[in-house]
Amino acid sequence: MNTDDRHSDRLDPGQLGLGDMDPESFREHGHAVIDWIADYLEGVEDRPVRPRVAPGEVRGSLPAAPPEHPEPFADAMRDLDELVMPGITHWNHPSFHAYFAITGSGPGILGEALAAALNVNGMLWSTSPSATELEELVLDWLRQLLGLRDGWRGIIADTASMSTMLALAAARERSGLDVRQRGLAGRPDVPMLRVYTSEHAHSSVEKAAIALGLGRDGVRLIEVDERYRMRADALAEAVREDMRFGYRPIAIVATVGTTSTTSVDPVAAIADVRDEVVAELGHDVWLHVDGAYGGMVGICEEMRWVLEGVDRADSFVTNPHKWLFTPIDCSALFVADPTALTQAFALVAEYLTTEDEGVTDYMDWGVQLGRRFRALKLWLVLRYFGAEGLATRLREHVAQAQRVAARLEANEDLRVVAPVPMSTVCFLADPGWLAVPEPDPDSPPPDDPAAAAVVRRGVARDELNRELLRRINGSGAALLSHTVLDGRYVLRLATGSLRTTDDHLERTCALIEHELAGLRGVA
Numbered sequence: 001m002n003t004d005d006r007h008s009d010r011l012d013p014g015q016l017g018l019g020d021m022d023p024e025s026f027r028e029h030g031h032a033v034i035d036w037i038a039d040y041l042e043g044v045e046d047r048p049v050r051p052r053v054a055p056g057e058v059r060g061s062l063p064a065a066p067p068e069h070p071e072p073f074a075d076a077m078r079d080l081d082e083l084v085m086p087g088i089t090h091w092n093h094p095s096f097h098a099y100f101a102i103t104g105s106g107p108g109i110l111g112e113a114l115a116a117a118l119n120v121n122g123m124l125w126s127t128s129p130s131a132t133e134l135e136e137l138v139l140d141w142l143r144q145l146l147g148l149r150d151g152w153r154g155i156i157a158d159t160a161s162m163s164t165m166l167a168l169a170a171a172r173e174r175s176g177l178d179v180r181q182r183g184l185a186g187r188p189d190v191p192m193l194r195v196y197t198s199e200h201a202h203s204s205v206e207k208a209a210i211a212l213g214l215g216r217d218g219v220r221l222i223e224v225d226e227r228y229r230m231r232a233d234a235l236a237e238a239v240r241e242d243m244r245f246g247y248r249p250i251a252i253v254a255t256v257g258t259t260s261t262t263s264v265d266p267v268a269a270i271a272d273v274r275d276e277v278v279a280e281l282g283h284d285v286w287l288h289v290d291g292a293y294g295g296m297v298g299i300c301e302e303m304r305w306v307l308e309g310v311d312r313a314d315s316f317v318t319n320p321h322k323w324l325f326t327p328i329d330c331s332a333l334f335v336a337d338p339t340a341l342t343q344a345f346a347l348v349a350e351y352l353t354t355e356d357e358g359v360t361d362y363m364d365w366g367v368q369l370g371r372r373f374r375a376l377k378l379w380l381v382l383r384y385f386g387a388e389g390l391a392t393r394l395r396e397h398v399a400q401a402q403r404v405a406a407r408l409e410a411n412e413d414l415r416v417v418a419p420v421p422m423s424t425v426c427f428l429a430d431p432g433w434l435a436v437p438e439p440d441p442d443s444p445p446p447d448d449p450a451a452a453a454v455v456r457r458g459v460a461r462d463e464l465n466r467e468l469l470r471r472i473n474g475s476g477a478a479l480l481s482h483t484v485l486d487g488r489y490v491l492r493l494a495t496g497s498l499r500t501t502d503d504h505l506e507r508t509c510a511l512i513e514h515e516l517a518g519l520r521g522v523a
């Protein structure tokens with residue numbers, strides 16, 4: 001093999017032959033990589049949470065073409081440090097509070113490495129029996145931890161988006177239209193199909209509808225109440241109205257822990273509506289529960305109320321990679337009856353047939369053939385922390401969010417604008433000193449001057465909060481995100497990281513106040 005002479009004395013023996021990295025070199029680089037990871041995690045707090053790079057900067061700093069000749073492993077690690085790390089957003093940073101503050105963990109990271117080392121493909125039971133059986137076992141452990149009834153069966157997908165899509169594909173099949181065989185296009189016998197979910201549901205529900213040929217028009221968004229929970233009465237009304245107009249309801253998606261505010265839909269009341277509709281329609285209407293983030297908090301006994309009614313659903317997703325310290329990706333999809341998935345997806349090519357009886361072949365449960373051994377990292381996480389250790393940590397994250405909410409509320413210029421049932425605080429700055437622009441003298445006077453003044457104040461407040469977020473995030477000391485609630489631009493602060501302490505949260509609250517005070521002069 002050709003080598004680049006500049007590197008020849010620094011290459012591993014394995015790079016010179018036709019095989020892999022030789023065992024001695026693997027050991028040496030492996031130790032260095034583990035040290036690197038340990039140093040990184042230990043020192044992550046000293047880095048800015050958000051990188052300060054311009055679009056294209058990272059890519060532009062790296063060669064556009066692949067290396068012609070082998071390069072020393074250490075050179076790639078040096079470039080990782082010097083060129084790649086400056087463009088990393090540190091989700092591991094204790095002051096990362098944007099979106100949902102997910103954390104991997106030591107056992108989870110090591111589990112990823114072990115799964116990569118084994119590199120098994122769990123498409124069939126026989127392609128690695130332990131991969132399939134550990135996946136079944138670990139999901140049953142998770143079911144027990146969540147207090148769900150016996151009988152749920154699980155599969156690990158990459159993301160909740162994929163889990164929800166699989167669930168809705170099963171729902172589509174259950175509606176009796178044989179879409180699996182006949183498709184949807186060009187069929188006069190197929191009415192408009194509808195999936196119902198709240199206006200606060202995650203966009204993955206609509207994306208699933210796009211992918212499954214239901215279209216965005218096939219999703220009807222249901223109003224929420226003042227606590228951002230789906231209104232079961234509005235759901236019942238919407239379904240009945242659709243039925244009068246000839247739509248066919250095929251699924252309802254309830255959310256336990258919505259993305260903006262972590263609100264919890266009344267799953268039991270929604271299941272009642274589903275049961276009534278099924279009785280009237282005479283065909284199945286699937287109930288899927290999206291607990292991608294918030295479902296996990298059911299591990300804490302006193303929070304288990306969030307899962308009330310979930311046992312009546314057909315499927316339920318919750319993501320260990322969001323709030324169970326498992327590195328991304330790992331999404332647990334539970335189904336009450338796995339034949340709903342296999343009826344939608346099982347398709348066994350001759351070269352995949354086996355003679356095994358009574359086993360689970362996970363390739364039949366979804367779209368993917370090749371499947372990573374994700375169960376291994378989840379198994380290590382569950383064993384390492386134990387049920388009590390997990391519950392204690394989740395409980396602390398919820399308590400942290402409560403303390404942050406109280407801390408922010410104590411400031412008269414800040415307002416917490418949604419209930420805080422889990423780990424996410426939605427708030428906005430609404431200071432008395434906010435300068436509201438005078439009405440435009442050239443415009444005709446508004447019909448209702450008081451309402452017009454409220455609108456002008458709302459616009460000014462949104463702009464203030466946008467700028468506040470820019471300044472907080474631009475500081476590099478913390479990262480928050482935003483949402484819109486009732487038309488208002490709102491900031492979100494999520495706890496949930498294993499590294500976040502009250503000291504970190506106090507510093508972030510002080511930063512929010514500092515940046516807001518700095519805006520007083522310019523707002």
Ligand SMILES: Cc1ncc(COP(=O)(O)O)c(C=O)c1O
Nearest residue numbers: 159160161202204257258259292
């Ligand atoms: C409620 C909810 N559902 C689904 C998702 C999508 O998750 P994933 O990234 O695993 O697809 C999210 C992401 O935050 C979410 O909050």
